[in-house]
Each structure stands twice: as C-alpha cells, then as structure tokens.
Amino acid sequence: MRVAPRDRCRVLTVVLLLASALTGGSVACRREADPSNNIRVSWALDPSPPVSGAPMVVTLTLRDSAQRPVVGAHLRLEGVMSHPGMAPVSAMLMERGDGRYDAQMQFTMAGDWTLLVTGELPGGAPLKKQIDIAGVRAAS
Amino acid sequence: MNILTLPIVGTLARWRYVRPALQLVLLFAAAAVVLHGLFGPQLGPRNLATVLTSIHWRGLLIIAIAAAGNLFCTACPMVLARDGARHILHPKLRWPRWLRGKWLGMALLVLVLFSYELFDLWSHPRATAWLVLGYFGLAILVDVLFTGASFCKHLCPIGQFNFMASTMAPTELRVSDLNTCRTCKTSDCIKGRYSTTEPKRLERRGCELGLFLPLKVGNLDCTMCLDCVHACPHDNIALETRVPGAELLETGRRSGIGRLLRRIDVATLALVFTFAAFLNAFAMTSPAYVVEQRVAEMIGVRSEAPALALVFLLGLVVLPGLLLGAAAVLTWAFDRARAHSLQATFVRYAYALVPVGFGMWLAHYGFHLFTGVFAVVPVVQSALVDAFGQPLLGQPLWGWVGLQPGTVFPIQLGCVMLGAAGSIGLVQAISRREYPAAPNVASAPWLVLVALLLTTAAWILAQPMEMRAVSFIG
Numbered sequence: 333m334r335v336a337p338r339d340r341c342r343v344l345t346v347v348l349l350l351a352s353a354l355t356g357g358s359v360a361c362r363r364e365a366d367p368s369n370n371i372r373v374s375w376a377l378d379p380s381p382p383v384s385g386a387p388m389v390v391t392l393t394l395r396d397s398a399q400r401p402v403v404g405a406h407l408r409l410e411g412v413m414s415h416p417g418m419a420p421v422s423a424m425l426m427e428r429g430d431g432r433y434d435a436q437m438q439f440t441m442a443g444d445w446t447l448l449v450t451g452e453l454p455g456g457a458p459l460k461k462q463i464d465i466a467g468v469r470a471a472s
Numbered sequence: 473m474n475i476l477t478l479p480i481v482g483t484l485a486r487w488r489y490v491r492p493a494l495q496l497v498l499l500f501a502a503a504a505v506v507l508h509g510l511f512g513p514q515l516g517p518r519n520l521a522t523v524l525t526s527i528h529w530r531g532l533l534i535i536a537i538a539a540a541g542n543l544f545c546t547a548c549p550m551v552l553a554r555d556g557a558r559h560i561l562h563p564k565l566r567w568p569r570w571l572r573g574k575w576l577g578m579a580l581l582v583l584v585l586f587s588y589e590l591f592d593l594w595s596h597p598r599a600t601a602w603l604v605l606g607y608f609g610l611a612i613l614v615d616v617l618f619t620g621a622s623f624c625k626h627l628c629p630i631g632q633f634n635f636m637a638s639t640m641a642p643t644e645l646r647v648s649d650l651n652t653c654r655t656c657k658t659s660d661c662i663k664g665r666y667s668t669t670e671p672k673r674l675e676r677r678g679c680e681l682g683l684f685l686p687l688k689v690g691n692l693d694c695t696m697c698l699d700c701v702h703a704c705p706h707d708n709i710a711l712e713t714r715v716p717g718a719e720l721l722e723t724g725r726r727s728g729i730g731r732l733l734r735r736i737d738v739a740t741l742a743l744v745f746t747f748a749a750f751l752n753a754f755a756m757t758s759p760a761y762v763v764e765q766r767v768a769e770m771i772g773v774r775s776e777a778p779a780l781a782l783v784f785l786l787g788l789v790v791l792p793g794l795l796l797g798a799a800a801v802l803t804w805a806f807d808r809a810r811a812h813s814l815q816a817t818f819v820r821y822a823y824a825l826v827p828v829g830f831g832m833w834l835a836h837y838g839f840h841l842f843t844g845v846f847a848v849v850p851v852v853q854s855a856l857v858d859a860f861g862q863p864l865l866g867q868p869l870w871g872w873v874g875l876q877p878g879t880v881f882p883i884q885l886g887c888v889m890l891g892a893a894g895s896i897g898l899v900q901a902i903s904r905r906e907y908p909a910a911p912n913v914a915s916a917p918w919l920v921l922v923a924l925l926l927t928t929a930a931w932i933l934a935q936p937m938e939m940r941a942v943s944f945i946g
Contacts, residue, residue, distance in 0.1 A: 384936070410870070414595040415756075415939035416517040417527040417844020419873045442758050442938035444595070446515060462515070470758040470936050 370397045373449065373461045384442045385471045391434040392425060392449060401431025405459065407451035409435050414444040425451070442470035474710040475643060476701065485711065488702055494547035501529075502549050502604055508855060509601025519597035521604075523844075523851050526594045531841025534637065534833050541711075542638040545624070545631060545695035550611040554623070561616040567626055574632060574737040578744055581629035582788065585748055589755050590780055594939070621680035624695055625728075631695070636745040638691040640716045640830040640894070645694060645701070646685065648710045653686040661685040661700040661709065676703040679728075685709060687727035690719030692738070717894050720823040721901050732823065736815075739822040743792050746829030750928060751787040753836040757935035795924070796822060799917035806913045812906065820906060821918050824898035828925050831891020835884035835933060842880045846872040881933065888929040895922045 372395045382388040390409060394402035407425040412418070423435035439445055447463040476482045484490055501524060509521030516522040529544075536543040587593065593600050614623040624631045647653050658665075662685070664678035678700065679685070681693045685700050701709045725731050732738060754760050760783075768779035800818040804810070812820065850868035857863050899918040903911035 412515070412517045413939060414516055414592070415526065416519075416523040416594060417840055417847045417873060418517065418939075420517070420870055442936060444940045448515075467940070470938060 371395070371402060371453065371459060371461075372397075372399075373463075375447075375463055377465070381467050381469055382439055382465065383469045383471055384439050387436055387438050389434055389436050390423075390425075390447065391428075391432060394431045394433065402453065403427065403429070403431060404454040405433070405451055407433055407449055407459065409437065410448045410450070411437060411439060411445050411465075412448065413441065414446065425449075439465075439468045442468050444468070473713045474648065475713065476709075476711050485698065486701065491546060491697060492552060494543075495549050495552035498544075498547045499549035499552055502608070506601045506604055509597040509604070512597060512855060512858070514597055516595035516597065517847065518851060518854060520848070520851055520855065521597040521600040522594055523847050525600055525604075527840050527844040527847060530837045531845075533634070534830075534837045535841065537634065537637045537641050538716075538830075538834055539642070541641040541643040542634050542691060542694065542696045545634050546697060548624075548695070550608055551621075551624070551695075551697075553608055554612045554615040557612045557616050563616055563619045563622075565618050567618045567620070567622040572626060574735075574741045577627050577629055577632040578737070578741050580627060581632050582744065582748070582784065584629045585752060586780065586784055588752075590777055592940070620682065621695070625681045625693060632741060633745065635692050635694070636741055636826065637830055637833065638694070638696075639719055639826055641691055642713055642716050643711050644691055644714050644719070645696065645698075645709060645711055646688060648708050650686060652706050652708045656706065656708075658705065659684070660703040660705055665703045665705060678703050682728040684727040687725065689722050689724065689726040689729075692719075692726070692732075693728050717827050717898060720826060720898055721905070723905075733816070733819055736819065739819040742823050742826050742829075743796070744788055746825040746832075746925075747788050747792045749829040749832035749836065750925070750932065751784065753832060753929075753932050754787075754935075756836075756937055756939055757932060758938040759935055761938060761940065795921055799921050802917040803907075803914045806910065806916075807907055809909075820902055821899065824895050824902055824918060825922070825925070827894030827898065828888065828891040828922060828929070831888040831894070832929050834891070835887040835929070838887065839877070839880050839884055839933075841874075842883070843874045843877050845874040847874065877937070884933045885930060888926060888933070892922055892926040892929075895925075 374393045374395075376391045376393075378389045378391070379386075392407070392409075394405060396402055405427070408422065409425050410420050410422040412420045419440060421437050421440060423437045425433040425435045427433050445465045445468055447465060449459065449461040449463065451459050453459050474482075476485055505521045505524055508519055512519045512521070516526075533544045587603075591599055593603065611623045611628070614627060615621070660676070660678055662678040662682070664674050665676040666672045667675055676699065680697070680699065681695065683693060683700075685704070688694070701711075720732070723731065723733055729735065729738070764776070764779050764783055767782050768774065768776075771778060771782065773779060796818055799821065800814055803821070804812070804814050804817050849872045850870045853863065853865045853868040856865055857868065896919060899915050899922065900911065903915040903918075907914035
C-alpha cells in the first residue's frame with residue numbers, strides 16, 4: 333500500500349487537531365471571571381523554612397477586597413513538589429476565626445514546593461490560589 | 473536469534489509502515505507536550521509537557537534500549553516532520569567535512585543537560601514546549617539543507633546519547649550471510665532501492681547515516697530505522713540478539729565510524745555519557761546544592777549559571793581527566809614494553825566505563841519512571857476537564873503517582889551493580905587483549921576506578937532527593 337504525500341499531510345493534520353482538542357481547549361475555558369481574584373490570601377509557615385519529614389503548620393488568612401475577614405470557607409490544601417511524579421501531600425484547612433485557617437502537613441522531601449489552596453467561599457464561589465514555597469530544608 | 477523471523481514481533485518489524493506508525497504515536501505525544509506546555513497550567517506536576525518528558529520519555533527511552541534497542545530513534549517524530557518538509561524543500565548540500573564527528577553533537581548534549589539544571593526545565597512547561605518546538609525546527613532546518621540524516625548523525629544531542637547507550641542494547645542490525653553481500657551488485661542497503669523502469673525512482677531508501685551493512689559493526693550511529701531491512705533485495709538483514717556491550721571490544725574498522733580506537737571524539741563521548749550520568753543524578757540530591765553554593769561563594773557570584781558551569785566543568789572534564797589520567801599513567805607505567813602510548817591507553821579503557829554509566833542512567837531515569845508512572849493519568853483527566861468542562865475520564869486522581877521511592881532503591885542498586893560488572897568484564901577483556909603478559913596488573917587501576925564509580929553511584933542514590941526550581945542562593 334502506498335500513501336500519497338497529500339494523504340500523509342491529512343493524517344498529520346488529524347493528529348495535530350486531536351492533540352489540540354485534548355489540550356488547547358483549556359485556554360478558552362479558563363478565561364471566565366475568577367472570584368478568587370477578589371480574595372487576598374496571606375500565609376505563614378511554622379517552622380519557616382520548613383524541614384522535610386517534620387510536621388509544620390500552614391496558616392492562611394483570607395481577606396476580601398474591603399479587608400474584611402472571610403469566614404465560613406471550606407478549604408483544602410495540597411502540596412506538590414516542583415518535579416513531576418512525586419507524591420503530593422494534602423490536608424483540610426480548619427477555620428480558627430477572624431479569617432484564619434490552618435492545617436498541619438509534612439513535606440516529604442527537600443526542595444521547592446507549591447501549595448495549592450482550593451475550596452469554596454461562603455457564597456459557594458470557588459477559590460483557587462497557588463503559593464510557592466522555596467527551599468524546604470533536608471532533615472539533618 | 474533473528475528477531476525479524478519471530479512471529480508477530482518479526483512480522484510487525486518487517487511491516488513497511490511500522491516506523492511511520494510509531495512516529496505518529498510520538499508526534500501525537502509531542503503535539504500534546506507543546507500545546508499543553510504552551511496553553512495548559514504552568515505547574516510542572518500538572519502539565520503534560522513536564523510530566524511526559526521528565527518521567528515517561530526519559531525512563532522509557534533508557535529502558536527500551538536496555539530491553540530491546542534504540543527504539544526512540546526508530547520512532548523519532550522529528551524524522552517524520554523533516555520527511556514531510558523534504559517533499560517541499562530538497563536538500564542539496566553535504567554536511568561539511570570539518571563539522572563531522574561527535575564534537576558538535578556532544579557539545580549540544582552537554583548544553584541540553586546544563587540547560588535542564590540551570591533553567592529547571594522539569595518545572596517549566598512553557599519552556600519545555602519551546603525547547604521541543606526549537607528541536608523540531610532545528611532538525612527540519614538542518615535536514616532540508618543537508619542531505620542524508622545529517623542532523624541525526626552529526627548534531628542531535630539525544631541521538632548521540634542514544635547511540636552510546638545502544639552499545640548496551642541486546643540487539644543489533646547486521647547481515648545474515650556475508651556471502652550474499654559479496655555477490656550483491658547493487659548495495660541497496662546504503663544506496664537505496666530504485667525502480668527498474670525509467671525514470672528511476674527511489675522506492676526504498678538506504679541507510680541515511682552512511683552505514684554499509686556488510687561492514688557495519690555494533691549500534692553506534694544506527695537509528696534502527698529498518699531502512700536497510702526494507703531496502704535489501706536479498707532479505708539478508710537480521711535483527712540479531714547479542715551480548716550487550718561486547719561491541720565496545722571490537723577493534724576493527726566499522727562502516728561510517730572507522731576504528732573506534734582512533735576516534736578520540738567517540739571515546740570522549742563515551743566519557744561524557746558515563747560521567748554525565750553521575751552528574752545528572754547528583755544534581756537532584758541535597759548535597760548538590762551545598763556544593764553549588766560553596767562553589768558560588770568561592771568564586772564570589774550570586775547567580776547560578778557560573779557556579780553550575782564550574783560544577784559541570786569539574787564533573788565532566790576535570791574529574792574524568794584526573795581519574796582516567798591517573799589510571800592510564802599507572803597502566804602505562806606497569807607496561808615495560810610500552811606497547812601503547814599514554815593517549816592510546818586512555819582511549820582503550822575509556823569505552824570500558826560505558827556500562828557503569830549506562831547502569832547509572834537506568835537507575836536514575838528508571839527511578840522517575842517507576843515512582844511517577846501513573847502521574848500522567850490525573851494530568852490527562854485534568855486536561856480533559858479544562859478542555860471540555862466535563863470530567864470525561866473522571867475527576868483527576870492526583871494521588872496516582874507510582875511506587876514508593878524506597879521500594880525502587882534495590883532496583884537502582886541492581887542497575888548500577890550490573891553496569892559495574894559489565895565494566896569490570898570489559899576492563900579484563902581489554903587487558904587480556906592489549907597486555908597478554910600481565911593482564912591483571914594492567915587492569916588493577918581501572919578496576920579501582922570502576923569500584924570508585926560504583927561506590928559513588930550507591931552514595932548518590934542513597935542521598936535524600938532535593939529538587940529546586942526557584943531558589944538558588946540563600
């Protein structure tokens with residue numbers, strides 16, 4: 333069976349279109365207004381910098397655009413390593429009043445981590461924030 | 473055993489379109505890497521660009537070589553892209569003689585490894601996507617200008633890595649019966665097979681890397697494209713099983729390569745391949761950052777590039793030079809007959825280190841594959857949610873990763889120990905060949921070197937992993 337050059341081009345086009353459908357469509361979907369933008373999240377770690385293999389407490393403080401504390405949110409915290417393929421760590425954030433939420437978690441290795449905060453705000457709007465944690469120390 | 477005569481596998485390998493079919497699979501993967509890298513979430517563990525390249529592509533590439541052969545060159549999508557481009561632009565030039573050899577490809581290989589560490593490519597999907605696009609662009613540009621497989625043979629850094637690694641592969645393409653070649657009048661395996669009717673048209677291309685099958689030895693410069701298998705009118709090419717690494721003992725002239733012992737560039741590539749395995753694995757451990765920061769303090773810089781460059785210089789030039797230089801001086805000094813010069817001794821034994829280097833690559837990239845093999849599942853699930861707003865394959869299972877790192881450690885140790893055993897075997901064989909009067913004395917310094925490399929490998933693999941992507945000093 334011989335495949336003409338024109339047919340080969342068609343096959344390639346189909347391949348590229350399939351890949352575009354799989355991955356490219358995400359661009360359009362993410363252009364919606366993000367209610368997270370109105371929420372300011374500040375964070376603190378104890379100990380800081382954290383040590384791999386040792387428990388630490390992550391405290392988040394949520395304020396709205398008028399600097400009022402955000403209460404009644406349901407939030408989840410997930411820690412992912414900068415390198416793909418490493419097991420993530422996760423925890424539920426407990427509300428401590430005055431817009432403060434905290435969770436205990438443990439990084440499993442040294443290096444740079446990213447904390448992903450996801451959940452729902454009191455009105456049901458979703459919240460998504462990303463916090464980069466550089467230089468988690470190796471346990472000595 | 474000739475793999476091509478086996479049922480199913482042999483039939484599949486002989487199928488004319490097996491290569492384009494494999495290339496289409498990798499082209500699809502490359503398209504997904506580029507599109508998701510450019511437009512998807514810019515978080516390394518959540519993007520196909522970084523997940524597929526850092527975990528699956530590297531791991532499967534080295535495991536495929538160990539288990540079967542240079543399959544990722546076979547399935548290289550860039551060759552498919554350049555074949556398409558050559559329908560429009562026909563190359564006219566020959567690759568310049570002064571640029572031949574492995575120096576340029578080797579320099580690019582080091583540059584890729586250096587860039588990976590400096591720019592933390594594992595955590596930057598968009599940069600990874602641009603690197604893939606740039607790679608495709610360069611391959612197409614070179615091969616629409618220059619004839620044959622100029623990019624593969626002289627430039628491609630991954631190709632040079634694969635060529636050296638595939639000296640450890642358990643299979644090799646070679647002629648079945650040399651007598652058939654002696655009576656062959658057409659040499660289609662290298663020239664290609666043309667139609668018998670006028671105007672003459674190329675029906676099956678011959679080896680684009682200039683390997684004349686009757687004189688081909690080993691896997692160096694062989695992309696396992698199977699063009700020779702399809703071009704040979706006598707069905708005289710076999711994919712034979714063999715002892716991995718044994719080709720490094722062959723001293724005769726090889727088609728497209730010449731004599732291995734006279735190729736300083738290939739011997740240097742063997743050393744870069746070996747020591748880069750250690751450097752690349754070391755770079756992901758906690759002590760690497762201490763070393764890098766000490767080097768930065770020593771030379772008084774606060775940016776990573778010069779410190780990392782110095783670490784690379786130490787790891788790939790100074791250290792190999794000192795270690796091999798010392799071993800070569802001792803062997804040369806022991807040999808009262810002075811059968812070989814110091815440089816010749818150095819080159820002869822340089823190839824013996826390839827197996828331990830291969831074992832280290834296998835241990836390192838195999839670690840990432842085994843511990844992260846399922847990480848692609850939630851990333852694809854998430855990409856589908858982003859693309860269609862529906863969890864077509866379910867909600868992302870972010871907990872899916874792979875084996876626990878601790879469980880992989882014995883496998884890693886096994887890989888480097890097997891590699892070291894291979895290097896010991898090659899050292900002994902080289903000594904028996906070159907210094908038959910006192911092979912054990914000649915071997916001694918090199919066996920100490922292999923033991924040192926094995927110990928270093930075990931130490932690196934036992935270190936706590938530390939991957940940094942945003943921080944360097946302080």
